Amino acid sequence: MKILISEITIGNFRFDYVTNFSIESSWDTFTDTASIVIPNKFRKDNKTIVVGGDNTFQRRDPVKIKIGYFPNLQTKFKGFLANIRPESPLVFECEDTMWLLKQENLVSKLFTRAKISDVIEYATASLPDLTIEYDNPDTEIGDFQVDNKGFVNAVTVFEVLKKQFGYFIYFENEILQVRRMRSVLALDNPIHKMSFQNNVIQDNLVYQRDDDVNLVIKVESIDLDTNTRIIRYGFKVKGETVVSVVQRTGQTTKSLNVLNLNAAQIEEFIKDNIDKYIYEGYIGDFTTFLEPSVEHSDRIEFTDLKHREREGRYLIKKVTTGFGINGGRQTIELQNRVL
Numbered sequence: 001m002k003i004l005i006s007e008i009t010i011g012n013f014r015f016d017y018v019t020n021f022s023i024e025s026s027w028d029t030f031t032d033t034a035s036i037v038i039p040n041k042f043r044k045d046n047k048t049i050v051v052g053g054d055n056t057f058q059r060r061d062p063v064k065i066k067i068g069y070f071p072n073l074q075t076k077f078k079g080f081l082a083n084i085r086p087e088s089p090l091v092f093e094c095e096d097t098m099w100l101l102k103q104e105n106l107v108s109k110l111f112t113r114a115k116i117s118d119v120i121e122y123a124t125a126s127l128p129d130l131t132i133e134y135d136n137p138d139t140e141i142g143d144f145q146v147d148n149k150g151f152v153n154a155v156t157v158f159e160v161l162k163k164q165f166g167y168f169i170y171f172e173n174e175i176l177q178v179r180r181m182r183s184v185l186a187l188d189n190p191i192h193k194m195s196f197q198n199n200v201i202q203d204n205l206v207y208q209r210d211d212d213v214n215l216v217i218k219v220e221s222i223d224l225d226t227n228t229r230i231i232r233y234g235f236k237v238k239g240e241t242v243v244s245v246v247q248r249t250g251q252t253t254k255s256l257n258v259l260n261l262n263a264a265q266i267e268e269f270i271k272d273n274i275d276k277y278i279y280e281g282y283i284g285d286f287t288t289f290l291e292p293s294v295e296h297s298d299r300i301e302f303t304d305l306k307h308r309e310r311e312g313r314y315l316i317k318k319v320t321t322g323f324g325i326n327g328g329r330q331t332i333e334l335q336n337r338v339l
Contacts, residue, residue, distance in 0.1 A: 002069040004290070004328050008036060010081055010092065011061035019089050020324030023065065023077045026296050026333075027170045027177070027184060028317055030155050031102075034065060034077045034094040057084060063094045067290065067323055074293050076321055078174065096171050100127060101154035108152075111144040119144055119161065120169075120178055123154040132176045135183030141165055142260040143224060164258045166273040172297065180272040184297060185315060185338055191299040192292045196306070201329070203286035207310055210236050210280040216251045217274055221261040230263050234270035236278050243267045281312055281337030290328040294319055299338060313339035 007016050019037040026032070058081070065077040079096040095102075104126040111118055117137035123146075124130050141164075146157055158169040166180045179187075194200060217234040233244045235251070243266075247253075254277060261269060282302075294300070294316060301313045317335035322328065 004323070005068060005070050005073065006323055007066040007073055009062070009064045010036075010057055013056065018323070020322070021065065022323075023321040024318070025077075025321075026318035027168050027172075027179075028335075030158055030169060031098040032077065032079065032096040032171065034063065034079065036063075036065070036092040036094065037089050038092075039089050057081060057092070059083065063092075067321070067328060068293070069291060076293070097127075097130075097174055097176075098155065098171060104153055106146055106148060106152045106154070106157070108148045109146045111146075114141055114144045115139060116141055116161070116165075116167070116178065119146075119157065120176075122146070123157040124176065126154075130176055131174075132178060135179045137178075142265075166269055172295075181274075181276050182272045185275060185336060187297055189295075189298045191301050191313065192294050193301050193303065194286075194288065196302065196304045199288050201287045201289070203284065205282045205284040205286055205334070207282055208280065210239055210278050213278045214251045215278055216248050216253050217270055217277060218247070218253050218255045219258060219261075219266050219270055220255070221258045221266055223262045224260045225262070230261070230266055232263070232266045232270060234274045236274070239280065241271055241274050243270050275336050279336045281314060282310070282334055285318075285331055285333040287329050287331045290321070290330060294330060294332060300332065300334065301339075312337050 005016065006018060007014065008018060008021070017038070019039060021034060021036040023034045024032065061081040063077070063079050063081055064075060066073040066075050068074050077094070079094050080099050081092060082095045082099050083093040085091040085093065101124060106123065109122060115137065116139045117134060119141070120132060124132070146152060161167040161169065167178055168180065168184060169176065169178050171177070215235070218231065219234065220229070220231045222229055231245070233247050235242055235248050258269060296316050296319050298316050299313050300316055302311050304311050314334045315336045315338050316332055318333040320331040
């Protein structure tokens with residue numbers, strides 16, 4: 001029988017007992033989060049301490065969560081203490097390195113014919129030692145304005161870059177990743193084998209064919225150089241992406257408005273992002289044990305003794321790790337079939 005163990009470090013305090021905790025991690029959101037629940041009274045140096053009494057814990061304290069089956073512990077979360085809820089039991093709310101970037105107020109700045117790296121480096125200047133990985137740091141995004149009419153931080157800028165240009169910006173192993181969909185799909189990340197008959201505890205998966213996805217992506221932009229309105233439509237025919245100036249009738253339309261893209265840039269935008277909306281394979285999530293330990297942007301390779309035609313490899317979009325009195329589980333959400 002496997003014995004589930006954990007080790008949590010907050011600041012200088014380390015403990016191996018919790019009521020429960022959960023970790024949410026995804027490349028589709030900017031911030032990985034963790035919620036740790038412990039009894040509201042615990043002991044340090046043989047004294048019972050109530051949070052706040054002697055400032056044992058502070059916002060910004062470093063946090064590390066390890067979990068596994070004895071004797072193997074694996075780090076599942078590294079970040080900072082963002083908030084303490086002095087409830088009963090106590091709740092510690094934690095975020096990854098993105099939390100540090102959220103604390104810095106950016107001043108207004110106008111970029112002319114900017115590259116993506118220009119904007120990212122400006123938004124992250126408060127962390128000068130930060131390592132950043134791009135799919136292409138020299139991609140031009142045109143004119144871009146950071147307009148501070150209140151409080152604007154790096155994540156505010158990242159939200160605009162995601163909405164207008166399709167960038168996913170997230171931390172992975174404390175490295176800031178700046179990638180579009182096609183780049184995320186091409187990552188050479190670990191592959192984990194899963195069997196529907198052996199590893200999957202329960203699932204909310206539905207198998208779809210790309211021809212069954214009755215969807216057209218409509219992208220509209222204003223080219224500021226020519227002051228013209230440009231519309232392009234993206235859809236799939238037999239698995240291949242098609243970009244057209246003509247709307248395809250009889251299908252649901254997903255409309256996206258982006259700023260200051262010319263026709264060529266809109267076509268690139270569609271090709272970079274269409275696989276987020278239209279693909280053949282499973283959609284949904286499933287729950288498994290803590291081994292193998294998986295991370296978002298890894299791959300799951302399914303085997304299915306009952307439906308061989310549905311075997312395949314999938315990109316992991318999100319992992320929710322839970323630990324408590326009922327044991328440990330990973331709930332894994334899929335995004336795209338990659339093989």
